[in-house]
Structures are given as structure tokens and as C-alpha cells.
Amino acid sequence: MIASVLTLAFLAQAIRIAVPYAFAALGGAVQERSGVIDLALEAKLLFGAFAAAAVGHATGSAVCGIAGGVAAGMTVALVQAWCALWLAADQVIIGVALNVIALGGTRFLLQAIYHEGANSPPAPAYGDAVLTNPLVPAAIVCALMVPLAVRRTRWGLRLRAAGDRPDALVAVGVSPRRTRLHAMLVGGALAGAGGAQLSLAVGGFSADMSSGRGYIALAMVILSGWRPALAALACVGVAAAQALSVQVQMHMAGGGELRRQIVDLAPLLPYVVTLLVISLYRGRDRSPPSALGKL
Amino acid sequence: MRRSLPVALLASMAVGSILMLVVGASPGHVWWTMVTRVLGSEYQVGQVLYKATGLALTGLAVSVALDAGLFNIGGEAQLGAGIFACALVGTALPAGTPAIVAIPVCTLAAAAAGGAIGGAIGFLRAKRDAHEVITSIMFNAIVAGVVLVEGSEHIFQGGTTTGPAIVPGAELPRLPLGGSAANCALFIAIAAVALVWWLRARTTWGQAWLAVGRDPDAARHAGISVARVQILVMAGAGALAGLAATSFVMGHKHALEEGLGAGTGLLGIVAALLGRLHPVGVGIASLLLGFLSVGGLAVGDLVPKELTEVLLGVVLLAVATAAAWERRAAA
Numbered sequence: 001m002i003a004s005v006l007t008l009a010f011l012a013q014a015i016r017i018a019v020p021y022a023f024a025a026l027g028g029a030v031q032e033r034s035g036v037i038d039l040a041l042e043a044k045l046l047f048g049a050f051a052a053a054a055v056g057h058a059t060g061s062a063v064c065g066i067a068g069g070v071a072a073g074m075t076v077a078l079v080q081a082w083c084a085l086w087l088a089a090d091q092v093i094i095g096v097a098l099n100v101i102a103l104g105g106t107r108f109l110l111q112a113i114y115h116e117g118a119n120s121p122p123a124p125a126y127g128d129a130v131l132t133n134p135l136v137p138a139a140i141v142c143a144l145m146v147p148l149a150v151r152r153t154r155w156g157l158r159l160r161a162a163g164d165r166p167d168a169l170v171a172v173g174v175s176p177r178r179t180r181l182h183a184m185l186v187g188g189a190l191a192g193a194g195g196a197q198l199s200l201a202v203g204g205f206s207a208d209m210s211s212g213r214g215y216i217a218l219a220m221v222i223l224s225g226w227r228p229a230l231a232a233l234a235c236v237g238v239a240a241a242q243a244l245s246v247q248v249q250m251h252m253a254g255g256g257e258l259r260r261q262i263v264d265l266a267p268l269l270p271y272v273v274t275l276l277v278i279s280l281y282r283g284r285d286r287s288p289p290s291a292l293g294k295l
Numbered sequence: 296m297r298r299s300l301p302v303a304l305l306a307s308m309a310v311g312s313i314l315m316l317v318v319g320a321s322p323g324h325v326w327w328t329m330v331t332r333v334l335g336s337e338y339q340v341g342q343v344l345y346k347a348t349g350l351a352l353t354g355l356a357v358s359v360a361l362d363a364g365l366f367n368i369g370g371e372a373q374l375g376a377g378i379f380a381c382a383l384v385g386t387a388l389p390a391g392t393p394a395i396v397a398i399p400v401c402t403l404a405a406a407a408a409g410g411a412i413g414g415a416i417g418f419l420r421a422k423r424d425a426h427e428v429i430t431s432i433m434f435n436a437i438v439a440g441v442v443l444v445e446g447s448e449h450i451f452q453g454g455t456t457t458g459p460a461i462v463p464g465a466e467l468p469r470l471p472l473g474g475s476a477a478n479c480a481l482f483i484a485i486a487a488v489a490l491v492w493w494l495r496a497r498t499t500w501g502q503a504w505l506a507v508g509r510d511p512d513a514a515r516h517a518g519i520s521v522a523r524v525q526i527l528v529m530a531g532a533g534a535l536a537g538l539a540a541t542s543f544v545m546g547h548k549h550a551l552e553e554g555l556g557a558g559t560g561l562l563g564i565v566a567a568l569l570g571r572l573h574p575v576g577v578g579i580a581s582l583l584l585g586f587l588s589v590g591g592l593a594v595g596d597l598v599p600k601e602l603t604e605v606l607l608g609v610v611l612l613a614v615a616t617a618a619a620w621e622r623r624a625a626a
Contacts, residue, residue: 039428088623089616092366092428096564097611103558104604111599112318212439215432222429264444268437275433279423 039095048195073192413533
């Protein structure tokens with residue numbers, strides 16, 4: 001039973017599921033460490049997925065599709081930055097608003113461009129392929145490099161200063177607003193790449209295909225104490241639970257009522273664990289950037 | 296915020312008009328057609344009222360929580376739990392249960408289920424310092440997952456995504472509006488608006504919860520138990536969102552259905568902010584949002600119906616930025 005579940009197919013599927021979560025969480029961590037709440041991850045994933053499918057369909061090239069997804073994520077981040085940093089609107093509300101716009105907006109674009117209600121025309125598909133999909137190694141590289149960049153580079157130092165002590169940044173002549181904008185563009189690019197994986201893995205965009213992943217990724221960022229590496233790791237956990245459930249369902253023809261229930265509810269386990277960890281464990285090492293959400 | 300609201304609405308209409316131009320329609324013609332088609336038909340007016348019923352209740356669920364300084368993004372979970380409980384209790388009642396018993400029982404089930412989720416979010420915030428936005432997101436995912444799994448395992452009938460019908464006694468009468476989905480749950484929403492208005496304006500209770508929202512430290516020094524207020528307000532907010540199930544289940548579908556009411560919890564945030572957190576304002580905002588989403592369908596032959604869905608988000612963005620702009624202008 002265990003051997004039949006933990007196969008290469010399972011691994012490939014877990015990786016495919018983990019990539020969008022991990023990209024979104026890395027992007028969210030970068031943006032939030034700079035002091036801007038990122039509730040718009042869902043919008044970045046969704047617009048990223050749409051743009052990747054649309055560009056992929058138009059050019060026939062998956063790599064161009066990825067570029068389109070990244071650009072879309074950055075565009076959403078740009079709108080978010082303008083509203084949050086220049087117009088000083090409430091960052092949580094902007095995030096929710098952008099998510100609502102993404103949900104309707106991608107369907108509007110489907111209708112306006114393709115006259116389709118729910119699905120885009122086919123785009124190049126990577127499927128469960130791990131070796132040929134450049135997004136998989138890219139995600140692994142980002143999961144290693146982003147934490148390093150945040151911790152060790154000058155860019156990372158300024159980014160963390162913008163999130164924790166923006167006044168200190170002003171004192172040395174660096175604009176916190178500019179620093180945050182740069183962090184948001186990087187974060188948007190990462191989340192947009194995650195969106196590209198969503199649509200290019202299945203070879204097309206379908207309405208609401210992010211289905212709450214952006215929210216879950218943000219929760220993992222907070223759960224990890226705003227540490228990008230840990231957040232990406234937590235996302236792998238979420239993906240593994242979902243892949244495991246799919247595999248077990250495929251390999252379990254009969255099975256008792258109780259066992260079926262447990263397997264069906266298994267994908268919810270990471271959310272229950274998150275809830276428990278957040279409410280039971282209040283460490284000081286898990287506190288948010290002190291200027292998060294403030295201007 | 297008074298002056299900024301018309302500006303935000305005009306800006307949203309401008310964005311909508313641009314989108315209409317993008318798809319090659321004439322904005323003036325589309326807007327006018329939308330108004331005449333919706334207001335000129337009993338059925339469409341009924342649909343607006345049906346949409347507004349759910350939005351007003353989930354909108355109040357956001358506004359009362361925000362009054363107390365809590366951002367209740369868990370409306371989806373609270374409404375989802377309400378719908379699930381309402382349908383479950385409604386089908387479990389004996390077939391001949393009279394309406395005078397069945398309707399209150401199902402209504403209470405919906406409110407209690409939503410209230411339990413809301414109360415849990417409030418408890419985790421007040422006692423465990425867990426941020427309500429994150430716990431709400433988790434509850435949204437968990438409730439949606441549980442309803443889907445339990446629904447497809449036990450409730451949905453043979454290959455469909457619809458459960459068995461609730462007992463006839465638990466059905467809320469439809470309003471006689473051209474066969475639309477508008478039903479007597481509208482009066483529950485109106486009563487909820489009145490109740491929240493009364494609590495805020497006329498009771499020390501409402502004053503306590505507004506005080507906690509303005510400044511928790513000051514409220515604590517004034518002898519208010521901030522934790523108690525936060526838990527009770529969130530439980531009440533959850534109950535309000537749960538009550539929207541009366542319209543979806545008892546008033547319209549008479550059964551559990553996959554995706555029933557989905558999105559109403561999220562759009563409640565738009566209703567609450569557009570209504571400036573005032574209960575009457577939330578009611579008016581719900582009508583406006585209901586008009587927009589029904590209007591989008593009504594002009595579906597001229598522009599994609601998704602256009603007005605985009606506008607719901609644009610309105611929220613515009614209201615938020617216009618409020619910030621006015622705040623800075625005043626400072």
C-alpha cells in the first residue's frame with residue numbers, strides 16, 4: 001500500500017502542486033518583509049495564470065507564456081503599490097479588491113478575447129513533467145536564493161529595514177517607498193511565475209483556477225514567521241498532503257467508510273495544522289515586520 | 296468619507312465605461328439599457344432583492360466586526376457553515392413539521408453554525424493572539440472542503456451536486472415578483488439592519504464595541520473587557536453571515552447545492568465598506584451591488600456579463616483609495 005503510493009508519479013504530482021504555492025509564498029514573504037501586506041497573491045496567481053496561457057497560446061511557446069505570467073504578476077503588484085504606497089489606501093482592503101477584480105477580470109478577458117465562458121484555448125502544457133519544465137528548477141533556485149538575498153545582500157538589508165525601521169532607512173538617505181516598490185515588483189514576478197505554473201501545467205487557463213492558493217500561501221508566510229525558506233517548505237507540505245490524498249484515492253478501490261472519510265479530508269490537514277500552530281504557539285521569533293501595513 | 300464616496304462611484308463608472316469601449320459597446324447605451332431593463336421588469340427587481348438579501352447580511356457581518364476593529368474575511372466560512380447546517384437540519388426534520396417550528400429551527404441552525412465559526416475566530420484572536428485574517432482564511436478553506444467532501448460522500452444525490460430537499464414546512468415563501476428568487480428572507484435582512492442600528496446607536500453594548508474598535512487600550516482602561524467584546528462581536532458577525540443561508544437554502548434552492556452562496560461572503564466586504572460601516576448604508580450598498588450583478592446579466596447581449604463582476608472589485612478599490620485620499624486631505 002505505502003510502496004504503491006510513494007511512487008515517482010506521486011513525487012512528480014507533489015512537485016507540480018507545490019510550485020505555484022512556493023512561488024506565491026516566496027513573493028509574499030519578500031513583499032511583506034518590506035512592510036506591505038500582500039493579500040493580493042490570489043490576484044497575482046490568477047492574472048499570471050491567464051497571461052501565461054494567453055501568451056503561450058498566441059506564441060506557441062511555453063517560455064514566452066512564463067514571461068507573460070511574470071509580467072502580469074508585476075503589473076498587479078504595480079497597481080497594488082500605487083494604491084498602497086502613493087494613495088495610502090488600506091492594504092488589506094486593496095488586496096481583497098484586487099482579488100475580486102482578478103476573479104471577474106480574468107473571466108471578462110476570456111469572454112472579450114476568446115468568447116469563452118470558462119476555459120482558454122489550449123496552451124503548451126508541461127503536465128507532471130519535472131525535467132522539462134523550467135519552472136521546477138526555477139522554483140528550487142528561488143527557494144534557495146530568495147532567503148539568501150533577503151538575509152545577506154544590501155538589497156535584502158534595505159528591504160528588511162523598510163519593513164522594520166523605515167525611519168532608519170530615511171536617516172541613511174534611502175526612500176522606504178522606493179525600496180518597497182522594488183520588493184513588490186520582485187514579489188509580483190515570483191507570484192506571477194507561480195500563476196504560470198498553474199495554467200501551463202494543465203495547458204490552458206480555466207476560471208478561478210487559483211482557487212484560494214494565494215490565501216493559503218500567505219497563511220504559510222505568516223506561519224513561517226515571515227521566513228521565505230520556511231514558507232516555501234510549508235508549501236511543499238501543503239502540496240504533499242494534497243498529492244497524497246489524490247494518490248491514495250486512486251489506489252484504494254474499496255476501503256471502509258471511515259478510511260474513505262480520512263483520505264477525503266486529508267488535504268484539509270495543513271489548514272488545521274496551521275490553525276493549531278498559529279493559535280497554540282506564540283513565539284517571539286514569529287512576530288511580523290514591525291512596520292507591516294503602516295506607511 | 297462623505298465627499299469621497301460619489302467620487303469613488305464616478306471613478307468606478309468611468310472604469311466600467313472604458314471596459315465597455317474595449318469590447319466595442321457604447322457606454323451610454325449599455326448603462327441606460329441596464330437601468331431600464333432591470334428596473335422595468337418585476338423579475339429583475341426581484342433578483343436584485345434576492346442578491347441584496349445575502350449581501351446585506353454578509354455585509355453586516357463585516358461591518359460589525361470592523362466596528363470592533365476586527366477584519367472579518369471569514370464570511371465565506373460562516374455562510375458556508377450556515378448553509379450546511381440549515382440544509383442538514385431542514386432535511387432531518389420529520390416530513391410533517393409545521394412551518395411555525397421548522398422555520399425558526401432552521402434559521403437558528405444557520406445562525407448558530409455561522410456564529411460558532413465567527414466565535415472561534417474571535418476567541419483565537421482575543422485569547423490566543425492569532426490574527427483573525429489568517430484564522431479566517433483557514434476556516435474558509437476548511438469549511439469549503441468539509442462541505443464538499445461530506446456533500447459528495449453523503450448528501451448529494453446520485454451523481455448530482457444537489458442534496459435532498461428540506462421539509463416543505465421550512466421553506467420561506469417567495470415574494471410575488473415575476474417568479475424571481477426574492478423571498479421572505481429579505482425581511483430577516485431588514486430586521487438585521489434594524490437590530491444592528493439599534494445596538495450601535497441605542498445600547499451601551501454597541502458603545503462598548505465601537506469603543507474597542509476606536510482604541511482597545513482606552514476601552515480597557517474604561518473597564519471594558521476587550522476580549523469578551525471581541526469574541527461576542529465575532530460570534531454575532533458570524534451569526535449574521537450564517538443567516539444569509541435562510542435566503543439561499545430556505546428561500547430559494549430548498550436543498551444543499553455545491554457552490555450555493557459562494558462569493559457572497561467575500562462581496563460582503565464590498566458592501567460593508569461601500570456602506571461606510573453604517574448598517575443602513577450597508578443595506579443601500581447591497582442593493583447597489585445587487586443591481587450591478589443582476590444588471591450585468593441583463594445586458595449580457597451587449598457586453599460580457601463578467602464586466603460588472605470586475606466593477607464590484609473596482610468599486611472596493613476606489614472606495615478604499617478615495618477614503619485614504621480624503622483622510623489625508625483632512626489631515
